[in-house]
Amino acid sequence: MDYKSGVIEVADGVYAWINENCATNAGFIVGDDGVILIDTLMTPTLASKLLTVVKDVTSKPIKFVVNTHFHGDHVYGNQYFLPAPILGHENCRIELDTKWDANLSRYWARETLRPELERINKTLPDVTFKDQMSIWLGDREIRMSYHGRAHSDSDILLYLPNEKVLFVGDLAVNKTIPAFPDGHISKWVDVLSKVEAVEADTFVPGHGPVGGKEEFREAKDLLKLLNDEIRAAFDDGKSEEQAAKDVNVGKFSVFANQDRIPQVVEMAYKAYRGELD
Numbered sequence: 001m002d003y004k005s006g007v008i009e010v011a012d013g014v015y016a017w018i019n020e021n022c023a024t025n026a027g028f029i030v031g032d033d034g035v036i037l038i039d040t041l042m043t044p045t046l047a048s049k050l051l052t053v054v055k056d057v058t059s060k061p062i063k064f065v066v067n068t069h070f071h072g073d074h075v076y077g078n079q080y081f082l083p084a085p086i087l088g089h090e091n092c093r094i095e096l097d098t099k100w101d102a103n104l105s106r107y108w109a110r111e112t113l114r115p116e117l118e119r120i121n122k123t124l125p126d127v128t129f130k131d132q133m134s135i136w137l138g139d140r141e142i143r144m145s146y147h148g149r150a151h152s153d154s155d156i157l158l159y160l161p162n163e164k165v166l167f168v169g170d171l172a173v174n175k176t177i178p179a180f181p182d183g184h185i186s187k188w189v190d191v192l193s194k195v196e197a198v199e200a201d202t203f204v205p206g207h208g209p210v211g212g213k214e215e216f217r218e219a220k221d222l223l224k225l226l227n228d229e230i231r232a233a234f235d236d237g238k239s240e241e242q243a244a245k246d247v248n249v250g251k252f253s254v255f256a257n258q259d260r261i262p263q264v265v266e267m268a269y270k271a272y273r274g275e276l277d
């Protein structure tokens, strides 16, 4: 899928770094005396590229690093931005710590990544919060909030109320079927329905291009459609395999990563059976 990638200034001093092919995005916000970095990507190579991208825009130091959730493709680069404090939801610290091996083994399956993954040291958020916390860069507020389990148990929103920009991590992805290794589909739909009310004109997803209100709504509609379709299959007593074949994503069939549907079904069935927290 072709879309605008690279560094995109979405508001004055507010940057999205958008990867191609729906790979992992990051972002950064430049204030009067420092920078907030949003996610650190997966490998040493990507983390150093990200650092170069920031340095090309500003010579100001990185004051804070924020982790949008615990998945390795968003946070394995943490160690390269020390000694900046790393902020995240309290569950991000817990999930990154306790699910370290399972998380790493997902990426380990890709053999070419192994030399990079071997260099990663566990680097957890060292400043955590429960419901909401704000960072101030001069007069600019960056409001971080948590709304419950969704894509993982540690997804946060970063909201810039003055600029009406939302960084959402993988809570909402754009133009792709979401990854579901830790997703709880019905809770996720609830969270997105709740946060849809946030007044934002621009949203920076964890994967895919920068979007606006409409694309944010699309992310929710897709998830709701998946939940409705899979729930009906579950209630009809269909096998997971059959359900995955029968799911009809309609207009979203042009989205990337359609091969994730079986994983969505598997996790949705677990959620319906009450096997997820």
Ligand SMILES: [Zn+2]
Binding pocket: 069, 071, 151, 170, 179
């Ligand atoms: Zn994720």
